[in-house]
Amino acid sequence: MANSNLKTLRDSAAMRWIALLLLALAMFCSYIFMDILSPIKDLMLSQRGWDSTAFGTMQGAETFLNVFVFFLIFAGIILDKMGVRFTALLSGAVMLVGALIKYYAIADTFIGSDIEKWFTENLNYIPGLDELGVSPFYKGMPASAKVAAIGFMIFGCGVEMAGITVSRGIVKWFKGREMALAMGSEMALARLGVATCMIFSPFFAKLGGNVSVSRSVAFGVVLLMIALIMFIVYFFMDKKLDEQTGEAEEKDGPFKVSDIGQILSSSGFWLVALLCVLYYSAIFPFQKYAVNMLQCNLHLTTPEKGSFWADDSVTIVQYVIMLIVAAAGFASNFMKKKDLKYAMLVVSIISLLVYCYMGYMRQSAEAIFAVFPLLAVLITPILGNYVDHKGKAASMLILGSLLLIACHLTFAFVLPLCGNSPVGGVVIAYITILVLGASFSLVPASLWPSVPKLVEPKIIGSAYALIFWIQNIGLWLFPLLIGKVLEGTNPELAAKIKAIKETTKHAVEAGNMTIQEANAQVAAVSENVAVSYNYTWPLVMLAALGVAAFFLGLLLKAVDKKKGIGLEEPNIK
Numbered sequence: 001m002a003n004s005n006l007k008t009l010r011d012s013a014a015m016r017w018i019a020l021l022l023l024a025l026a027m028f029c030s031y032i033f034m035d036i037l038s039p040i041k042d043l044m045l046s047q048r049g050w051d052s053t054a055f056g057t058m059q060g061a062e063t064f065l066n067v068f069v070f071f072l073i074f075a076g077i078i079l080d081k082m083g084v085r086f087t088a089l090l091s092g093a094v095m096l097v098g099a100l101i102k103y104y105a106i107a108d109t110f111i112g113s114d115i116e117k118w119f120t121e122n123l124n125y126i127p128g129l130d131e132l133g134v135s136p137f138y139k140g141m142p143a144s145a146k147v148a149a150i151g152f153m154i155f156g157c158g159v160e161m162a163g164i165t166v167s168r169g170i171v172k173w174f175k176g177r178e179m180a181l182a183m184g185s186e187m188a189l190a191r192l193g194v195a196t197c198m199i200f201s202p203f204f205a206k207l208g209g210n211v212s213v214s215r216s217v218a219f220g221v222v223l224l225m226i227a228l229i230m231f232i233v234y235f236f237m238d239k240k241l242d243e244q245t246g247e248a249e250e251k252d253g254p255f256k257v258s259d260i261g262q263i264l265s266s267s268g269f270w271l272v273a274l275l276c277v278l279y280y281s282a283i284f285p286f287q288k289y290a291v292n293m294l295q296c297n298l299h300l301t302t303p304e305k306g307s308f309w310a311d312d313s314v315t316i317v318q319y320v321i322m323l324i325v326a327a328a329g330f331a332s333n334f335m336k337k338k339d340l341k342y343a344m345l346v347v348s349i350i351s352l353l354v355y356c357y358m359g360y361m362r363q364s365a366e367a368i369f370a371v372f373p374l375l376a377v378l379i380t381p382i383l384g385n386y387v388d389h390k391g392k393a394a395s396m397l398i399l400g401s402l403l404l405i406a407c408h409l410t411f412a413f414v415l416p417l418c419g420n421s422p423v424g425g426v427v428i429a430y431i432t433i434l435v436l437g438a439s440f441s442l443v444p445a446s447l448w449p450s451v452p453k454l455v456e457p458k459i460i461g462s463a464y465a466l467i468f469w470i471q472n473i474g475l476w477l478f479p480l481l482i483g484k485v486l487e488g489t490n491p492e493l494a495a496k497i498k499a500i501k502e503t504t505k506h507a508v509e510a511g512n513m514t515i516q517e518a519n520a521q522v523a524a525v526s527e528n529v530a531v532s533y534n535y536t537w538p539l540v541m542l543a544a545l546g547v548a549a550f551f552l553g554l555l556l557k558a559v560d561k562k563k564g565i566g567l568e569e570p571n572i573k
């Protein structure tokens with residue numbers, strides 16, 4: 001340490017930010033794995049014989065153990081009892097184990113194995129869960145999807161445990177300092193992970209012209225190994241800090257399970273938790289359908305093979321531009337000189353415009369949607385900084401909810417009118433996605449740093465875990481509900497698929513068509529159906545969540561004022 005007056009590692013700004021970088025990089029890698037199959041749903045259907053139900057059930061498995069086996073509650077208790085560094089290592093290892101299982105399920109070696117045979121014949125019915133409609137498996141689910149679901153369930157435990165651990169770690173290193181800026185920066189890197197995944201998962205799957213879905217998952221597994229290394233390095237820094245502080249926090253008031261009652265009796269906690277589940281249910285589940293929603297509304301026409309815009313190298317160039325947007329925007333937060341700060345912002349904004357233009361030329365719904373996390377990368381740290389110095393967290397929650405409502409209503413009612421105006425449609429889509437990105441910065445940047453104001457330090461881990469658990473119920477429920485509302489409000493599309501399946505089946509039975517021809521016809525109709533959905537009602541449902549979040553935000557602001565919780569107060573006084 002350069003300054004001899006510094007007492008502990010966290011008193012050194014450099015050390016604090018290195019600790020944050022380690023935690024944030026681990027979350028960056030985890031968020032990439034979390035959505036690794038989302039942008040290649042079409043390939044999972046064509047390469048592994050899954051259908052939409054198998055895909056949706058496998059994706060939903062991520063929250064299963066957390067929600068129904070209460071793993072997240074245990075994770076919070078482990079965190080408060082064992083501390084940040086132990087739980088960080090544990091979560092890194094759990095994520096990796098889950099990811100390896102998922103990789104094995106998708107790998108070529110799984111096909112034709114005894115394990116595949118066993119899973120095809122077994123695990124079709126879980127008594128009790130089937131009746132409740134919450135089973136992560138069902139009869140007829142492809143064996144690879146069942147094993148991938150098991151892996152994803154385990155990964156889900158690890159990644160949520162990592163989420164609460166990282167939040168607790170940031171509080172430990174930054175409380176009373178730039179805590180919201182640090183949380184905002186960590187989330188910014190996580191958002192960059194989502195954008196990276198949107199671009200690189202399909203890229204690796206299609207690399208070199210031969211399709212391999214397991215290559216994408218392998219990419220994610222390697223990143224999770226890096227995440228574990230980050231947590232190991234963090235382990236030693238955290239240990240050193242505890243040696244310097246004499247583990248004062250833990251010794252002064254050891255955590256007891258009964259302390260959880262204290263959390264549950266706080267009205268502020270409940271309002272924040274409910275606002276969190278409502279808001280995030282309108283964001284993360286939407287993220288899983290957003291690319292398809294754009295395809296359905298914008299009628300994008302992929303550039304012809306061999307053309308400039310269809311080339312793989314353009315994807316890389318676009319990603320590099322994305323990194324420039326993120327790096328310049330992020331760095332502008334830390335520039336002391338005003339000129340340099342504005343110069344960075346201008347570079348970032350110009351790069352963002354170039355990125356948007358390329359997305360339009362490539363007619364790629366994935367690339368268009370990737371600006372969503374990108375704006376959050378830019379402004380979450382700025383807003384975090386604002387919360388640190390000016391406060392206004394409750395007001396930001398209210399504004400974020402209002403923007404969410406406006407965006408979902410624009411997607412629902414304005415975007416469908418633009419289908420025949422390619423440029424107008426894409427411009428409106430970009431603007432709405434960017435505003436949604438701003439909302440997705442306002443709420444997380446103000447919500448997560450508010451939790452330490454609601455509970456005592458020794459139970460922060462459990463408080464984060466309880467909020468995550470309540471939030472996970474929504475993250476489990478709403479992807480299912482979106483799917484159901486979508487099917488329910490577009491009955492003609494399911495009928496179309498049923499009709500072609502029946503027609504081709506009869507034609508094959510009558511000897512008028514080969515099975516290959518029949519499959520090709522079904523695939524052609526399915527492809528057409530996949531981009532023909534009307535998303536109005538699922539989007540109205542998500543806007544309604546925003547309305548409920550808005551009213552809760554108003555209530556929270558009133559409670560904050562009455563009880564003096566300090567949500568509108570700055571973190572640094």
Ligand SMILES: C[C@H](N)C(=O)N[C@@H](CCCCN)C(=O)O
Pocket residue numbers: 160163164166167186187190280444448468471
């Ligand atoms: C999905 C996860 N439960 C979640 O809520 N993630 C938050 C970040 C929480 C803070 C992590 N240190 C998100 O906004 O991604």
